[in-house]
Amino acid sequence: MQLRFCDLGLSQIRRAPLKRAIRQLYDELDARGIAFKPHVWISEEWFSPDGVPGIAIPFYLAHPRLERLERRMTREVEGGNSKWLMRILRHEAGHALDTAYRLRRRRRWREVFGPASLPYPERYRARPGSRRYVHHLGGWYAQAHPTEDFAETFAVWLTPRSAWRRHYAGWPALQKIEVVDELLAQVRGTPPKVRARCRIEPASANTMTLAEHYRRKLAQSVRHRRSAADMLLQRVFTEHRPPRNALRAGAMLRAEKSRLVTALVRDLGVERYSVYQILRMAIERSDKFGLYVRGNRRDALRNARWLLARLLRLYRQAESFQISL
Numbered sequence: 001m002q003l004r005f006c007d008l009g010l011s012q013i014r015r016a017p018l019k020r021a022i023r024q025l026y027d028e029l030d031a032r033g034i035a036f037k038p039h040v041w042i043s044e045e046w047f048s049p050d051g052v053p054g055i056a057i058p059f060y061l062a063h064p065r066l067e068r069l070e071r072r073m074t075r076e077v078e079g080g081n082s083k084w085l086m087r088i089l090r091h092e093a094g095h096a097l098d099t100a101y102r103l104r105r106r107r108r109w110r111e112v113f114g115p116a117s118l119p120y121p122e123r124y125r126a127r128p129g130s131r132r133y134v135h136h137l138g139g140w141y142a143q144a145h146p147t148e149d150f151a152e153t154f155a156v157w158l159t160p161r162s163a164w165r166r167h168y169a170g171w172p173a174l175q176k177i178e179v180v181d182e183l184l185a186q187v188r189g190t191p192p193k194v195r196a197r198c199r200i201e202p203a204s205a206n207t208m209t210l211a212e213h214y215r216r217k218l219a220q221s222v223r224h225r226r227s228a229a230d231m232l233l234q235r236v237f238t239e240h241r242p243p244r245n246a247l248r249a250g251a252m253l254r255a256e257k258s259r260l261v262t263a264l265v266r267d268l269g270v271e272r273y274s275v276y277q278i279l280r281m282a283i284e285r286s287d288k289f290g291l292y293v294r295g296n297r298r299d300a301l302r303n304a305r306w307l308l309a310r311l312l313r314l315y316r317q318a319e320s321f322q323i324s325l
Contacts, residue, residue, distance in 0.1 A: 001209065001210045001211040001214075002209055002210070002211060003209060003210055004206070004207050004208060004209050004210075005044070005059060005203040005204075005206035005207070005208055005209075005210070005213070006203070006204055006205060006206055006207055008059065008062075008063075008066070008203065010042040010059055010062050010063075010203040010204060011042075011202070011203075011204040013040065013041075013042065013057070013062065014062070015061070015062055015063060015064075017082065017085075018057070018061055018062065018085075021082065021085050021086055021089055022040055022089070024086060025086070025089045025090065025093060028090070028158055028159075028160060029093070029158070031160070032158065032184065032188070033188040033189055034097070034184065034187070034188060035188075035189055035190065035191060035192075036053070036096075036097060036100045036101070036187075036191075036192045038053055038054050038055050038092075038093055038096035038097070038100070039053075039054040039055075039197050039199075040054060040055045040056075040057055041054065041055075041056055041057070041199040041202050041203075042056075042057055042058075042059050042062050042202065042203040042204070043056035043057065043058065043059065043199075043200070043201050043202055043203055043206075044056075044058065044059060044201065044203065044206065044208075044213060045058050046058055046078065046079070046088060046092060047092070047200075048092045048093075048095035048096045048099070049200040050099065051099060051194070051196065052099065052194075052196050052198055052200055053096040053097070053099040053100035053192060053194050053195070053196065054096055054196075054197070054198075054199070054200075055089065055092040055093065055095075055096055056199075056200065056201065056202075057079075058070075058078065058079070059203045060077060061077075061079055061080075061085070062203075067080060069210070073214045073217075073218070074214075074217065074218075087136060087137055087155065088137070090136075090154070090155035090158050090159060091136065091137055091151045091152060091154075091155045092151070093154070093155075093158070094150060094151030094152070094153075094154030094155055094158075095147065095151045097154065098147065098150055098151070098154075099194055100192035100193065100194050100195075101187045101190075101192055101193055101194075102193050102194065103150070103183055103187075104116040104146075104147070104150070106183065108179060108182070108183065109150070109179075109183065112175065112176055112179045113146040113147075113149050113150050113153075113176070114146035114149070115146060116146050116147050118145065118146060120144075120145050121144065121145065124143060124144045124145075126139070126140035126143050127140070127143065130143070131170075131171040131172055131173055132171075132172045132173055132176075133149060133152070133173055133176075134152050134153050134156045134164075134168065134173050134176070134177065136152045136155045136156050137152065137155075149176070150180070153173070153176045153177055153180050154180050156168075156177060157177050157180045157181060157184070164177050165177075228314055229281065229282070229285060229311055229314060230285055230289070232307055232310055232311065232314075233249070233282060233285055233286055233289065233291060233307065234289065234291065236249075236294070236303045236304065236306070236307045237249040237286060237291035237292060237293060237294060238291065238292050238293075238294050239289060239290060239291060239292070240292070241292055246292045246293070247292065247293040247297065247300075248286070248287075248290075248291070248292055248293070249286040249291040249292060249293055249300075250283045250284075250286040250287040250291070252293050252297070252300060252301070252304070253279060253282060253283045253286065253304060254283060256301055256304065257279060259301075260275075260279060260301075260304060260305060260308060261275045261276060261279065263305055264305065264308055264309060264312070267309070268309060268312060270312060274312065275308070275312065278308055278311045278312055279308060281311070282307065282308065282311065
């Protein structure tokens, strides 16, 4: 944990599974007649930087010991199996190709996906039922921003045997995939306009220690979960005081504590201690925002059970509930 990134010897990609995945990505691009091949390098996280048509791959995929460390610290390894790895590589290749051919400057791109210049949101409210977006990485990520919409759509288009015409038949999202097909037909076999091969924030030049990296990453994760928890609480309850005799959300959660805990332990199979911790956090945040119950008590109790179940899933990646709370 006290080793610096630059001391890990990650200047080259040597791990066989990672090299095979990159070769597979290049083969898929070749099969589509795309001459461009994004260069890749090892960095802290997944990203494809603006202005550089390449892909940064997180350091933990470069070595089995680093992968085990990532799983221990964060409870998951993003891209940790071959299927997941290829999904992310195709998505990031969409960003890189967008940069390489300056596709976002084209009128057709903007008409279908929207302006790429829109501010990138810290969080977004997904519409799970919408058929205007493809499903690729999960979490309805295509809805986050026009550039993510394009990258997700490109990834679906690139995936071999994805049968996207049949799968998305009748969806407005089908038009987006067809537009990607149209745009890529225009650049097929042509060299990219942007050919920069620089590596942004490579691990080999990073003087941060692994301990500093994970301390920052866990802190960001806690802030993200707390922000998302506040948004969920304000979605279920309300800051506007309804008519007289309105019940405060915190008071209802306290009064129904035993019933809520018993139901969640039974339904989700989680330990009682974890439910109590999440419920305590929900009560504290409800009191802080001065939230009130919406509608009748029966509906409010059902909504509270949904809320707490969501919060339990939201916090599942924490090293312990004590970290988050």
